[in-house]
Amino acid sequence: MNExxxxxxxxxxxxxxxxxLIEAHKSKIYAxxxxxxxxxxxxxxxVQETLLKAIDKIDQFRGEASFGTWLYSIALxxxxxxxxxxxxxxxxxxxxxxxxxxxxxxEHAHEGFTLFDWEDPHRIMESAELKRVIDEEIAKLxxxxxxxxxxxxxxxxxxxxVAKIIRESEAAAKxxxxxxxxxxxxxxxxxxxxxxxxxxx
Amino acid sequence: xxxxxxxxxxxxxxxxxxxxxxxxxxxxxKHLGQCENCRIMVDTLKQTVSLCREGREEKFPPAxxxxxxxxxxxxxxxxxxxxx
Numbered sequence: 419m420n421e422x423x424x425x426x427x428x429x430x431x432x433x434x435x436x437x438x439l440i441e442a443h444k445s446k447i448y449a450x451x452x453x454x455x456x457x458x459x460x461x462x463x464x465v466q467e468t469l470l471k472a473i474d475k476i477d478q479f480r481g482e483a484s485f486g487t488w489l490y491s492i493a494l495x496x497x498x499x500x501x502x503x504x505x506x507x508x509x510x511x512x513x514x515x516x517x518x519x520x521x522x523x524x525e526h527a528h529e530g531f532t533l534f535d536w537e538d539p540h541r542i543m544e545s546a547e548l549k550r551v552i553d554e555e556i557a558k559l560x561x562x563x564x565x566x567x568x569x570x571x572x573x574x575x576x577x578x579x580v581a582k583i584i585r586e587s588e589a590a591a592k593x594x595x596x597x598x599x600x601x602x603x604x605x606x607x608x609x610x611x612x613x614x615x616x617x618x619x
Numbered sequence: 620x621x622x623x624x625x626x627x628x629x630x631x632x633x634x635x636x637x638x639x640x641x642x643x644x645x646x647x648x649k650h651l652g653q654c655e656n657c658r659i660m661v662d663t664l665k666q667t668v669s670l671c672r673e674g675r676e677e678k679f680p681p682a683x684x685x686x687x688x689x690x691x692x693x694x695x696x697x698x699x700x701x702x703x
Binding site for chain 2: 431433436437444445448449452458462465466469470473474512513515516517531532533534535536539545548549552556571572592593595596599600602603606607
């Protein structure tokens with residue numbers, strides 16, 4: 419049975435048709451929720467809220483986008499709603515991520531200060547630990563940055579699409595994505611350098 | 620653009636993602652040839668994204684599956700009645 423037929427049946431009250439429709443998309447929705455939430459407990463809440471909302475709104479589904487895209491946009495809205503009230507710290511301005519920005523100002527930013535060169539982080543950390551560390555650091559980003567970073571680099575959406583979802587201009591979306599990337603790089607670099615130092619000793 | 624690190628940091632993402640204009644690419648590459656820290660910055664920013672993409676498949680939790688089946692069925696019946 420094709421998607422159109424399944425949607426028609428679901429709209430007329432066929433629960434089985436609805437379960438077939440969501441089956442194909444729920445892992446993707448869970449993966450998205452997991453990245454956006456940064457923890458599995460909240461991710462499960464977001465998935466649950468998304469699917470309940472899909473039941474409530476199934477009559478309003480007009481088929482302009484695919485069912486998967488529709489579900490995905492509900493999940494994004496649910497995740498946003500989940501964190502809308504959370505008061506979160508902001509990240510530093512882009513310039514302050516430059517090496518030595520604090521020590522010397524950006525005019526002579528690099529004098530006497532060399533960034534830690536990661537080479538290959540796999541040589542200082544097992545893959546599982548590396549994944550855990552990265553997930554923890556992504557989860558620590560303030561939501562609006564975690565959201566922009568996830569959409570751009572994990573979900574691999576173009577900047578234009580990210581801007582539309584986060585309801586910002588392309589320039590603002592770009593800046594948010596870059597700050598998230600710089601913050602994450604800095605956090606990981608500190609962890610890798612500390613670990614590397616321990617191994618060298 | 621005089622080749623200072625602060626001059627092009629705003630364009631770094633575009634450069635790394637291969638979306639920067641050729642002129643900007645040229646300027647950045649020229650600067651990278653002279654500045655070790657910026658070379659490291661570009662390399663580690665690239666790695667930041669590639670590491671985040673490693674081993675990304677998340678399994679749908681079986682406990683959530685069981686919980687959802689009941690919950691969705693209940694909501695469905697509230698909406699459509701107990702016919703299906």
